Amino acid sequence: MQTRKVVIAGCGGITRAWMNAVEHFDDVEIVGLCDRDPGQIDAFKERWQLSKLIVGSDLAQVIRRSAADTVFDCTIPEAHPSITLTALECGCDVLGEKPMAPSLERAREMVAAAEATGRTYAVIQNRRYNSAIRRFRSALEHVELGALTTLDVDFHIGAHFGGFRAEMSHVLLLDMAIHTFDQARFISGADPVSVYAADWNPRGSWFRHGASAVAFFEMSDGLRFTYTGSWCAEGLNTSWEGSWRATCEHGSVTWDGGAGIHGERDAGGEGLIHNFEPMRVATEHAEDGDPACTGHGGVIRDFLDALHTGTRPMTDCRDNIKSMAMVLAAVESAETGAKVTIPKEILRCE
Ligand SMILES: NC(=O)c1ccc[n+]([C@@H]2O[C@H](COP(=O)([O-])OP(=O)(O)OC[C@H]3O[C@@H](n4cnc5c(N)ncnc54)[C@H](O)[C@@H]3O)[C@@H](O)[C@H]2O)c1
Structure with a gap:
């Protein structure tokens, strides 16, 4: 199983749910952090005891320097389209927080970019898991x-x-x-x-x-x-x-x-x-409450498995745009x- 090299974009409150899930998976390596607020990056590194990471506020640069192949978008809703589009253009697969976009036009652009680049873009809908x-x-x-x-x-x-x-x-x-x-x-x-x-x-x-x-x-x-x-x-x-x-x-x-x-x-x-x-x-x-298959853990696992097998995750953008x-x-x-x-x-x- 290929280890995914991940940049986390947006280092705020919800990243706790992501990190608590990711620590159960050995096919994820966090290689970079991107946030417009450097204080958030420092607090994240301190909380999770991570030191050797590429960090910055320019996502394309962080992806390039860290050789990442995956972006976890944990930014605020209005930033989701620009973060996702940048990540896809840089050749990354993206799993992003809900909601996809503040308008249907922007959501369509994100779906079109995933199709044009041949990358996967899926959305965290943890309540399905x-x-x-x-x-x-x-x-x-x-x-x-x-x-x-x-x-x-x-x-x-x-x-x-x-x-x-x-x-x-x-x-x-x-x-x-x-x-x-x-x-x-x-x-x-x-x-x-x-x-x-x-x-x-x-x-x-x-x-x-x-x-x-x-x-x-x-x-x-x-x-x-x-x-x-x-x-x-x-x-x-x-x-x-x-x-x-x-x-x-x-x-x-x-x-x-x-x-x-x-x-x-x-x-x-x-x-x-x-x-x-x-x-x-x-x-x-038996698996009730197991963080590896419940909530964020469930969506992230499904996303990673889909990347490994070349299939489509349940919360792929082409499905999620209907909820949006x-x-x-x-x-x-x-x-x-x-x-x-x-x-x-x-x-x-x-
Ligand atoms: N799935 C769930 O159950 C669940 C629960 C809570 C929050 N969320 C979602 O998670 C997302 C983040 O929420 P939060 O509570 O962590 O917010 P937050 O404000 O705590 O953190 C957001 C972070 O994104 C950074 N940021 C904003 N714009 C950016 C940009 N353009 N580039 C880089 N960094 C940027 C901010 O500086 C901040 O550190 C939202 O979309 C929210 O709806 C989902």
């Missing part, structure tokens, strides 16, 4: 439930980040709902069709813009997906995974975002309300008050 979401998804495949008709999620957390999020426009939709919308695609296997959305800043918000949002999606096969969320909700927090209800033709399954998955199916009856039977849901797996399109359509709907249709050519990205 959670064994509970997989158990929830497989519970929905139970044949006696019939088709999934409606997916509802509730996301409420009082999150006091500070930093770039405090000043960002549409902060919840752009920086968090990308996870939840991507989870909805993962759970349902459906593609987005259109959305109505609104976002606002509730009284007392510690964000500048858009800390709360609602969105109502039409998905393929007539599925409806509803989202209610806030980063300004003190008390009674949901999990970061959200709290889900899936309604199928003949039963329903809920997932509390943790270990709690419960299902009931129609057991017949003549009255106004039928009788229901509890459903058996698969129990936890959901977010950007919701933002457009929130700004215009109109229903927004997801561009059809995005759904054909293969």
Whole structure:
């Protein structure tokens, strides 16, 4: 297995999750660091006890001098397009933090650059690599439930980040709902069709813009997906995974975002309300909580394995642009008050 020589771009808070995962993998060697703030580079080297690294604020130079073949993009959202495009042009494969880009035009450019250079560009969607979401998804495949008709999620957390999020426009939709919308695609296997959305800043918000949002999606096969969320909700927090209800033709399954998955199916009856039977849901797996296959570790492992085998990782940019399109359509709907249709050519990205 060829060891990947990696430059980390952006040395802030999220790199802890990346480094905690990478230390389990012996096919990754960190060879360089790039950050516009030298203090962040020094703090990173100190924290991880790394000394012999090529460092700087110019990514192309750091890649060249370190002979890197891979870039982990952990910069802030607005920097993702320029970091990814530079890395791809320098011949590197890229695994980048969500969200891909602040506009669909920039996201398309990134996909086109990956195709033109023949390199892989994938996005961290760590919430797909959670064994509970997989158990929830497989519970929905139970044949006696019939088709999934409606997916509802509730996301409420009082999150006091500070930093770039405090000043960002549409902060919840752009920086968090990308996870939840991507989870909805993962759970349902459906593609987005259109959305109505609104976002606002509730009284007392510690964000500048858009800390709360609602969105109502039409998905393929007539599925409806509803989202209610806030980063300004003190008390009674949901999990970061959200709290889900899936309604199928003949039963329903809920997932509390943790270990709690419960299902009931129609057991017949003549009255106004039928009788229901509890459903058996698969129990936890041995690898639950294993940092090498959960969350960031899971996405990074999948990305590395895809590079070794010449296959496409699950969160490849050609798939992830569909989740990005959901977010950007919701933002457009929130700004215009109109229903927004997801561009059809995005759904054909293969
Ligand atoms: N997947 C997840 O669960 C998850 C969780 C938290 C954050 N994130 C994402 O990770 C990214 C970073 O978030 P964070 O909390 O670490 O932010 P942060 O502000 O702590 O760190 C970002 C770093 O990027 C550097 N930077 C910014 N622009 C740059 C540029 N053009 N070139 C080089 N360096 C640059 C900053 O100086 C800073 O050190 C964001 O996209 C965020 O959405 C993902």
